[in-house]
Amino acid sequence: MIPRFDVIHASSHALDRPDATIRYWVSGPAAAQCTVATVVLLHGATLDHHSWHPQVAALEDRFPLVVPDLRAHGESTGDFDFHAAVADMEALLELLPGERFVLVGLSLGGNIAQEMVRRDPARVSALVVADATCNTAARYPMEISAGVTALRMQALLAGEDFARRAAEATATDPDVQAYALQANAHRSDSETVTILASMLTGALRPDPTYRLQVPTLLIHGETDRIGDIAAGTTAWARREPLAEHAVIPRAGHASNLDNPEAFTRVLETFLLQVVVDDARDSAGSLDGPAEVRRRGRQAVAGAA
Numbered sequence: 001m002i003p004r005f006d007v008i009h010a011s012s013h014a015l016d017r018p019d020a021t022i023r024y025w026v027s028g029p030a031a032a033q034c035t036v037a038t039v040v041l042l043h044g045a046t047l048d049h050h051s052w053h054p055q056v057a058a059l060e061d062r063f064p065l066v067v068p069d070l071r072a073h074g075e076s077t078g079d080f081d082f083h084a085a086v087a088d089m090e091a092l093l094e095l096l097p098g099e100r101f102v103l104v105g106l107s108l109g110g111n112i113a114q115e116m117v118r119r120d121p122a123r124v125s126a127l128v129v130a131d132a133t134c135n136t137a138a139r140y141p142m143e144i145s146a147g148v149t150a151l152r153m154q155a156l157l158a159g160e161d162f163a164r165r166a167a168e169a170t171a172t173d174p175d176v177q178a179y180a181l182q183a184n185a186h187r188s189d190s191e192t193v194t195i196l197a198s199m200l201t202g203a204l205r206p207d208p209t210y211r212l213q214v215p216t217l218l219i220h221g222e223t224d225r226i227g228d229i230a231a232g233t234t235a236w237a238r239r240e241p242l243a244e245h246a247v248i249p250r251a252g253h254a255s256n257l258d259n260p261e262a263f264t265r266v267l268e269t270f271l272l273q274v275v276v277d278d279a280r281d282s283a284g285s286l287d288g289p290a291e292v293r294r295r296g297r298q299a300v301a302g303a304a
Helices: 049-059 082-095 108-119 143-170 174-183 189-203 229-239 260-283 289-302
Strands: 011-017 020-027 038-042 065-068 101-106 126-130 216-221 243-248
Touching: 011 082, 020 049, 020 082, 038 049, 038 082, 038 108, 049 065, 049 174, 049 260, 065 082, 082 108, 082 189, 101 108, 101 260, 108 126, 108 189, 126 260, 143 174, 143 189, 216 229, 216 260, 229 243, 243 260
Parallel strands: 038 065, 038 101, 101 126, 126 216, 216 243
Antiparallel strands: 011 020, 020 065
16 A cells, blocks of 8 residues: 555645635645745546655655645545636635646646646646646547547446456556555445546547647656557647656556656656756746756656
8 A cells, every 4th residue: 555645744724615625735845935836736536635645755855745635535525527626726826825836737637737727827837747638639529428428338337346447547556556446435436437527528628729838747657558648648748849758667547656766756857947947037047948948858758
């Protein structure tokens, strides 16, 4: 079983929303006393804040970290709806101290982070999307509705094995699979399908001309077999001028848990690179942030 988040020195907080209470944890140096951006870590569908334990343990001495439970996940309440979850996280940013944020999202968390950047890129300094499909990628007609139908059929046909199969699709490490099962022990198959279907219908809005407006790191596990994520992320990175791409070896969909050491190295390299970009921008360096990021791509890819 992966270590529990509560062994880390983190303070627990609550954000009251009209129809939910969002729990979140804060660790690391105080944002108001720190020159680097606050890193907000958004977990994947049906998981919770515990899934970020390895990264928080490794980074909390240098970065202000905020780790929420999405609505209807973990200790947060409310019914899940993709757009409501995005609004929750927007409200959280308004509440947090500091002015600069890096959004790090895994799977569903990556879809939420993308939507937040699309709506208001000025609020976000940088973006990390791990093991998530591109919200704005071109899709064939009826692809989204077909995906929802296939998801419901999978749950129906799998029956009592649905949760186990979902855990096996999430991770390659047996301990991480056990954590995924534990995180969903209270959740019905119908509730799981509702969360995943809301992501598909709410997040995926094809717009082939859209380009990310902030420095971005796109990550996927080497053996991620969910949807089009592996091939799609590679193609996505090619068309994004501000994006870097990294593949986490020996990792599936939950790449930050299947191979936490490699994932954290890649993430830390990118975060430090963003800090350098911010410092150069503030100092008026002749090297613009895009050029700095281009020179950093090889270092990020090699960190895995």
